Amino acid sequence: MARLLVRNKRGRGYLVNPGRSPVGRAVRYLILGGIILIMLPIILLSLYRLPFIHPISTLMVKDIVTFSGYDRRWVPLDRISPSLVNSVMMSEDARFCFHNGVDWDALNSVVSDTIDGEQTRGASTIPMQTAKNLFLWTSRSFIRKGLEVPLAVLTDLILPKQRLLEIYLNIAEWGPGIYGIEAASQYHFKTSAAKLSPRQAAYLAVTLPNPIVRNPARPGRGMQTLARVNERRARGAGAYVGCVN
Structure with a gap:
């Protein structure tokens, strides 16, 4: 030296x-x-990538550390109702099958709106939310968003689309201490993820942006309207969900 x-x-x-x-x-x-x-x-x-490994989210880690406990029951993608898969994709990330982890057009629009001082709409994709859930914290900040973007590209690059969606649906939060679609289906509708009806799937999908406040089993009028729109879009998803069907 x-x-x-x-x-x-x-x-x-x-x-x-x-x-x-x-x-x-x-x-x-x-x-x-x-x-x-x-x-x-x-x-x-x-x-x-290995199907027998069941990742947990940073929120689940927090619940473990704080002894809060949580309910999560892993279920493979082929045992989840197609209605739920379509509903979540059309609600959260309609271009999931076509981007590389980040919807750059939507993200650029959000950045432009923020610079102009206008109210912004969400631009998070399923890979971005998966990366956030796996590796980052939940509070909003430019630092977190800056880390989220490269992690989303990396997540989309390493994980096949079907596996990525399977992980997301098994770590997403659907209520306090309720993680993953199987636990959410059992908790809110007393049924399995495989047997969800199109309307139940729509309610669960539109819950995701705010699972602490929204309750899919007791939807308000605004949530019912969102669910009807989502159900209609999910029925006509077609090629938008082709990469996972």
């Missing part, structure tokens, strides 16, 4: 290893931490 020749006030020189100085050590640790932060999602997402 290269050493530096340093002279004291009397002109005497001595060799210093910069890597052993406090600043050098701090730089090394920062670089090592950055490499770990970059590699960890890649390693975990590669493991998540």
Whole structure:
């Protein structure tokens, strides 16, 4: 390792290893931490490709750490009602089959609206929400959104579309301590995810943007209107859901 020749006030020189100085050590640790932060999602997402691995979200980790407890029952994609799959995709990310993790047109529109001071609409895709649920925190901030975008591209790159959607539907929050579509179906409608009706699926889909406030089993008038629109769109989804059917 290269050493530096340093002279004291009397002109005497001595060799210093910069890597052993406090600043050098701090730089090394920062670089090592950055490499770990970059590699960890890649390693975990590669493991998540395996069908027998059932990932948990950061919210579920929080519930474990705080001893709050939660209900999550993993169910494979082929045991989830197609009505639910279509409803969620049309509600949350209609272009899921066509983008690389980020809907750039929608995101650019949101950025432009924010700069102009206008009210913004959501631009989160299913890969972005999956990446957030797996690796990030829930509170809104530009820092989180900045991390969410590359993680979403990485998630979409490593995970096949069907596996990505399966993970999302099994870690999404559908109420306090209720995670995943099977637990949500049993809790709200006393039925399995495989037996959800189109209307029940629509109610669950439109719950996702605000699962703490919205209750699919007791929808208000506004939620009923949203569900009817979603149900109609889900029936006509066609090619929009072709990558998972």
